[in-house]
Amino acid sequence: QVQLVESGGGLVQPGGSLRLSCVASGSIFRLYRMGWYRQAPGKERELVATMTSGGSTDYADSVKGRFTISRDNAKNTVYLQMNSLQLEDTAVYYCKSSHYVYDYWGQGTQVTVSS
Numbered sequence: 001q002v003q004l005v006e007s008g009g010g011l012v013q014p015g016g017s018l019r020l021s022c023v024a025s026g027s028i029f030r031l032y033r034m035g036w037y038r039q040a041p042g043k044e045r046e047l048v049a050t051m052t053s054g055g056s057t058d059y060a061d062s063v064k065g066r067f068t069i070s071r072d073n074a075k076n077t078v079y080l081q082m083n084s085l086q087l088e089d090t091a092v093y094y095c096k097s098s099h100y101v102y103d104y105w106g107q108g109t110q111v112t113v114s115s
Helices: none
Strands: 004-007 010-012 018-024 033-039 046-051 057-059 067-072 077-082 091-099 102-105 109-113
Touching: 004 091, 018 033, 018 091, 018 109, 033 067, 033 077, 046 067, 046 077, 057 067
Parallel strands: 010 109
Antiparallel strands: 004 018, 018 077, 033 046, 033 091, 046 057, 067 077, 091 102, 091 109
């Protein structure tokens, strides 16, 4: 079983930036497909960004050009750099790892964009 622990959420003004981190347990992190998802109140959880073990990335249209996913395999960590934050980015952000048929989720970190 993989344990994921997110951090870095908080309150930020529109136009501001935050960097989320997700640390994973295990010795084969480099093989995981990692992703960031978010869930706003009253809405379904949605994909924000993913990165394969080979470094290929995919982004939701709503965050393209503003968010960047990256990973440091030596630290078992995946990051989400969020710039130009908007009110509609407010949500709980979850980290997900995928390997073969196994998916694991973190507990989530709250991001609130408010003036």
